[in-house]
Amino acid sequence: MEYKPNWGLITVALSIVIIGLLTLYSANYRLDTEVTLFYKQICWVILGIMFMIIAIFINYYRLKFYIPYLYVLILILLGSVLIFGHSVMGSKRWLSLGLFAIQPSEFTKPIIILILAKYFSEAETIIHGLKSFLKVVALVFLPAILIILEPHLGTALILFMLFSTMIFVVPVRPKILWGSACLGIFLSPLIWFFVLKGYQKKRIISFLFPSHDPLGAGYHILQSKIAVGSGWIFGKGFLKGTQTQLHFLPERCTDFIFSVFAEEWGLLGCLVLLGLYFYLITMGLDIAKKAKTSFGTMLALGLTAMFFWQTVINIAMALGLLPIVGVPLPFMSYGGSTSLVNFISLGLLINVGRRHYL
Amino acid sequence: MPLNQKRQLEQWRSRTRRLAFVVIFAFIVVSLRLWHLQILSGSEYRALSKNNRLGIESVSACRGFIYDRHGTLIAKNNACFNLFLYPHLLKNPQRYAAFLVDILKRPKEQLFLYLEKVKQTYPLRPLLIKKALSWEEIAYIEGHHFEFPALVIKIEPMRVYHHLAAHLIGYISEISKEQLKERIFSNAMGGDLVGQYGIERAYQDMLSGIKGERFLEIDAFGRELKLLKEIMPLSGYNLYLTIDVRLQKYVEELLEKKTGAIIVLDPNTGQVLAMASTPAFDQNLFTKGIDTQTWLKLKNDSNRPFQNRVTTGLYPPGSVFKVITAIAGLEEGAVSPYTKIYCSGEFKFGNRIFRCWKKSGHGWINVKGALIQSCDVFFYKLGKKLGIECLARYAKACGFGQATGIEINEAKGLVPTPAHKWAIWKKPWQKGETLNVAIGQGSLLTTPLQIAMFFTALCNGGIMYKPQVLLKVEDRSGKVIKEVKPIVKGNLPFHKHTLDIIIEALARVMKSPLGTGYGSRSTKIPIAGKTGTAQIVSLPQEEVELPYLYRDHAWFAGFAPVNNPKIVVVVLIEHGGSASSTSAPIAKRIIEFFLTNSILDTRYSMPETRIEHRETRIE
Numbered sequence: 001m002e003y004k005p006n007w008g009l010i011t012v013a014l015s016i017v018i019i020g021l022l023t024l025y026s027a028n029y030r031l032d033t034e035v036t037l038f039y040k041q042i043c044w045v046i047l048g049i050m051f052m053i054i055a056i057f058i059n060y061y062r063l064k065f066y067i068p069y070l071y072v073l074i075l076i077l078l079g080s081v082l083i084f085g086h087s088v089m090g091s092k093r094w095l096s097l098g099l100f101a102i103q104p105s106e107f108t109k110p111i112i113i114l115i116l117a118k119y120f121s122e123a124e125t126i127i128h129g130l131k132s133f134l135k136v137v138a139l140v141f142l143p144a145i146l147i148i149l150e151p152h153l154g155t156a157l158i159l160f161m162l163f164s165t166m167i168f169v170v171p172v173r174p175k176i177l178w179g180s181a182c183l184g185i186f187l188s189p190l191i192w193f194f195v196l197k198g199y200q201k202k203r204i205i206s207f208l209f210p211s212h213d214p215l216g217a218g219y220h221i222l223q224s225k226i227a228v229g230s231g232w233i234f235g236k237g238f239l240k241g242t243q244t245q246l247h248f249l250p251e252r253c254t255d256f257i258f259s260v261f262a263e264e265w266g267l268l269g270c271l272v273l274l275g276l277y278f279y280l281i282t283m284g285l286d287i288a289k290k291a292k293t294s295f296g297t298m299l300a301l302g303l304t305a306m307f308f309w310q311t312v313i314n315i316a317m318a319l320g321l322l323p324i325v326g327v328p329l330p331f332m333s334y335g336g337s338t339s340l341v342n343f344i345s346l347g348l349l350i351n352v353g354r355r356h357y358l
Numbered sequence: 359m360p361l362n363q364k365r366q367l368e369q370w371r372s373r374t375r376r377l378a379f380v381v382i383f384a385f386i387v388v389s390l391r392l393w394h395l396q397i398l399s400g401s402e403y404r405a406l407s408k409n410n411r412l413g414i415e416s417v418s419a420c421r422g423f424i425y426d427r428h429g430t431l432i433a434k435n436n437a438c439f440n441l442f443l444y445p446h447l448l449k450n451p452q453r454y455a456a457f458l459v460d461i462l463k464r465p466k467e468q469l470f471l472y473l474e475k476v477k478q479t480y481p482l483r484p485l486l487i488k489k490a491l492s493w494e495e496i497a498y499i500e501g502h503h504f505e506f507p508a509l510v511i512k513i514e515p516m517r518v519y520h521h522l523a524a525h526l527i528g529y530i531s532e533i534s535k536e537q538l539k540e541r542i543f544s545n546a547m548g549g550d551l552v553g554q555y556g557i558e559r560a561y562q563d564m565l566s567g568i569k570g571e572r573f574l575e576i577d578a579f580g581r582e583l584k585l586l587k588e589i590m591p592l593s594g595y596n597l598y599l600t601i602d603v604r605l606q607k608y609v610e611e612l613l614e615k616k617t618g619a620i621i622v623l624d625p626n627t628g629q630v631l632a633m634a635s636t637p638a639f640d641q642n643l644f645t646k647g648i649d650t651q652t653w654l655k656l657k658n659d660s661n662r663p664f665q666n667r668v669t670t671g672l673y674p675p676g677s678v679f680k681v682i683t684a685i686a687g688l689e690e691g692a693v694s695p696y697t698k699i700y701c702s703g704e705f706k707f708g709n710r711i712f713r714c715w716k717k718s719g720h721g722w723i724n725v726k727g728a729l730i731q732s733c734d735v736f737f738y739k740l741g742k743k744l745g746i747e748c749l750a751r752y753a754k755a756c757g758f759g760q761a762t763g764i765e766i767n768e769a770k771g772l773v774p775t776p777a778h779k780w781a782i783w784k785k786p787w788q789k790g791e792t793l794n795v796a797i798g799q800g801s802l803l804t805t806p807l808q809i810a811m812f813f814t815a816l817c818n819g820g821i822m823y824k825p826q827v828l829l830k831v832e833d834r835s836g837k838v839i840k841e842v843k844p845i846v847k848g849n850l851p852f853h854k855h856t857l858d859i860i861i862e863a864l865a866r867v868m869k870s871p872l873g874t875g876y877g878s879r880s881t882k883i884p885i886a887g888k889t890g891t892a893q894i895v896s897l898p899q900e901e902v903e904l905p906y907l908y909r910d911h912a913w914f915a916g917f918a919p920v921n922n923p924k925i926v927v928v929v930l931i932e933h934g935g936s937a938s939s940t941s942a943p944i945a946k947r948i949i950e951f952f953l954t955n956s957i958l959d960t961r962y963s964m965p966e967t968r969i970e971h972r973e974t975r976i977e
Contacts, residue, residue, distance in 0.1 A: 169373045229395040229403025243407055263407075267396040271389065278385050285378055289371045294363065297370050301377075312384045319391045 005056050006287070006353045012280050013331060013346055017045055019273060020332030023261045026239050027252040037253055037334055044336045048343030055347025056354070064295065067114045071139075074111045077104035078146040085150075093150050105147045105155040106337035110345050112159055113166075113302030115139055120170045121295035133176050136167075154326035158309055165305040166298065220256075223249050225320045228262040235266030253334040255326055258318040274315075277330075281308045287353040300352040303345045415484070416547070419567030420515050422594030424527060424557065426603040427629075427829050431520070433527055433558075438516035439496055441488040445476045447508040457506055461495055462488060486549065489647050490516060517551070519641040523606050525666035526599075526633045526766065526827065528556020529641040531648070554644070556666070557597065557827065560765040564831060567594035595839070598829040600629035608951050609634045612944050618931040619667035619806045622948060625814040625923045627844040628823025630764075631952075635667040669768040672803040673930060676890030676937075677732045677874075678913050679753075679798025681816070681860060684725050686752040687740045688856045695859050698722040701735035705793075712738050712793055729863040730873045732889065734797050741796020746787065749795055750775045755851055756812045758804055763824040763847065772803040799893050809915050810928040817886070817923040820850040820857060864888055865920045875914070878942035883953050885946065887916020887927075889937035909933040914941035918949045925952050 025038045081095050081104055094101035119136060140163045147156045167177075192201070227243035236242065241263035243249045252260050262270050284304030291297040307330050314329040316322040328338045395403065424433040441461070448454060451473035455466050462469060476485060491499070491511065499509055517530055530551045537543050537552065543562070546552050552566065553559035570591030609620050609632045622632040639656055656663055665671060687693040703719030705712045714720065714734040720727070728736035741749060750773050753759060759773035772778075774795060776787035794800030807825060815822045824845040831840040850857070864886035867873040874889045890913035912934030917923040927945045934940035 165377070169370050169377070171369070171373070225395060226403050226406045228392070229399055230407035231396055232400045232404060233396065262392070262396070267392055270392050270396070274385060274389060274392075278381070281381055282378065285374055285381070288374050294367055294370065297367065297374070301370075301374055305377075308381060308384075312388065315388050316391075319388065319395060321387070321391055 005350045009283050009350055012276050016276050016331040023257055024334055027260045029239050041334050044339040048339045052343040052347035055344045056350050060351050064118055067118050070111050071115050074108050078143055093152050103337040105152050106341045108143050109306055116166050117295055117298035117302055120298050157325055161309040162305050166302055221320050224256050224259040224318050227259040231263045231266040233267045235264045235269055238264055256318055257332050258315050258329055277311050284349055291352050296352045300349055303349045415572045417570035417572055417591045419569050419591035420593040422565040423596045425598045426601050430603040432522055433519050435515035436518045437513055439491040439511050440486055440514050441491055442484040442510045442512055443487050444484050444508045448477050517645040524638040524641050525635045526556050528558035529644040530558050531644040556766050565594040568592040593834045596832040600826055600829045602631050605952055606632040616931055619671055621668045621806050621810045621928050623810050623814055623926040625818045625926045629826045633668050637661050637663040639663045668806045672769050673911055674802050674892040675798040675804045676892040676913050678888050678890035678915050680737050681888055682752050682756055683737050683741055683796045684729055686744050689852055692743045693725055698724050699736050699739050701733050705735045705738045710790055726863040730866050730870055732874045737796045738793045741793050746792040758808055762807055762811050765827055769805055771805055774801040806928045806930050810926055813915050813926045815850045817917040822847045874938050875942045877938050878946040880946050880950055882950055883918050884920040885916055885918040886920045889914055889942055891937050909935045912937040912941040914945045916945055
């Protein structure tokens, strides 16, 4: 009988959080108007840890009952963002709650994982008919479409990756998979012409053909690559990254926080950080493998997949391996909703791990 | 656990194991990429980062111009030379401080501390340190350019206002920290100049244009090596207002040295032809950067020069309100046009005596006569008969106690009711207050604009317009993109014959020798109107010279010509005393000016028209 929470996982996550806070401090060091971000993030981290502790000790089976309500709630929130949300740089993502604003799209990620885990653990071994497959697709696409409308492509992409990962583990008939893949290929030109906004198309073009527009949308990728590359093996040192301190680097606190870290800590620092993330994700997979029930397995798997895809996509983006889509780096990027979601998810993951032998 | 569930779990676990390979693969790819960027191409990127002087500079857009209805320029931009400081090029603050003493006119120590602070906090963002340099200053700075590379002079547009309609046009100044969070300024950045007041604020998004960007390669001394790419700024839209500059100038002249408000409207469209409020302020103070002392002095001035008295000045309407009491009486059937009421000069109500302005009384008088001579007792008695709820209902139907819908800041005013008084003050309604409301005194509060909108509807057959200030919008190329049509808000819900009686009475206010406006009658144009005095303190009417601040406000509201109204004028002179000798003559002069040829007098036309100016405009 093991009831103890997984201290290794907690230590690793907190190490990443501390690295993240230091990086955030550095990113705002020369900009007195935004140092407050650092202190704000500390508040979010403390709040997040409190939520994590709750998430560790609740009986997650009891959660199963509330999942459909949570799902409906998040749909309502996503809808009201579109109606009442306030827009920043052309996208409506935030819902103002008086003192602070939340990003419902962030909370969608764990809720989608929960509802898929519930659905799969209650369904038959294989998703048999097309009908039940379409049901799952609808569950994911309903919130995803609302998020695309905001528009927040990064989160929609993560939802899609989560869905794909979970579908991979719960075998779907190959016929259905091939069919939907073909449909996807057929639909992608439609998405290009009707869904994507001008700036999103620009980003994809500038990723595919970097020389096409080196100063427009390509500027961000180039500056990020310069920041990472100029870090060398040992980095320029804490608070000494010129790319960061001279503000060449855009979105230093959110999407490109990895570049800030890479510039100041170099290859060695990056490998340590990657190691921490790798440990976090493999531990998550281990928990999924050892879970005693199908719901537990699916839940742990989904949460781990969430950490994995966000980490990999964010870093690959900063390194110029993927086009720029707004995906935060778990436990490092600034953001209240993101931090809360990550800590709650970690708590749930540890919770599943506690009940291995239950 | 049932068997098939166990099997399912086994299957899931084996597939999860396979996922581990995906994870390992992804981490290897990322590590290899890091190796590539930081080791293989490391020195290349390090060199790039050292020489990274690839900066993006924003280029401010040319703010749209503001014209009057005939295309006469009211607000424009002139080229102006501004001094900027590039903090990352600042090497020796002590020397810079010594150099800047003459230009910034500040003590050296203060400048040194400022530069030290700047150097540490704002790298790579040019800071505006002085606006509108003189030619001598430009020559001096340019002459020392190589010694002080951090100082750069840039040509930028500067807003220039003609000294006209300051409250309506408003002004622009640097955006504040709080405003940066406001939604209407969502496209603005710190340091931007944004509309703070009047039209400049109301149409900020149309006027502001879209900023451009310059991608620059700069050498270590801050000199531009190469302009890599430039996105040109897009100028803002030009606005044409409904006001007529000539009339506006004349109106402002009439208000000079007085405290008050005048609004002139076209009753057939609701368009504002002139709007003036005094004391006014100099809008150009803000574009050059106002110093704190001047600002505080203006802000704390007891005459409130920043208040637009036309839209936010709240005054009891005085006898002007008798028009509404009369309408209510006629509509409710409380009086007929022929019903006569006796005025003895005073009216005993409870243990209080309410006096008429004419001590000897008006004798037997009907509603028309009461309006013409502005008899108080008639309306006390009528008001008592109608009751406060009825008066309030009619006042609200005439647009009082609510916003008129004008684009600029406005006050709603107050139509008092017992319920309202109880809600705010927790005090019961006194019956005597009803009598005060009936003659427009007491806690009744209106703005000159509300009175004007009511008179507009009164004379145009009952159409309530939304006051209109914007005539049309023109884009950068001169194409008209929006023409504003008059917006009808509703109708005065009264019978036509009631309105006819009122209009006839108002015409006779000016025409009849007994009328309160007889002294200001016009020999050229038939005018209809109503005088009013808003009491500041209620004293028995005695012939004493009151101190200025206790003198009554003088109202006049009217329109002309009576049969085919083309102009509505409302004049309010604060502490002007008697209306017939202060506000009514001003209104008459405005009407005569507008409806005769005097408006063509060259003294009131402005030199810069739209066509001439297009070429000199900097884009």
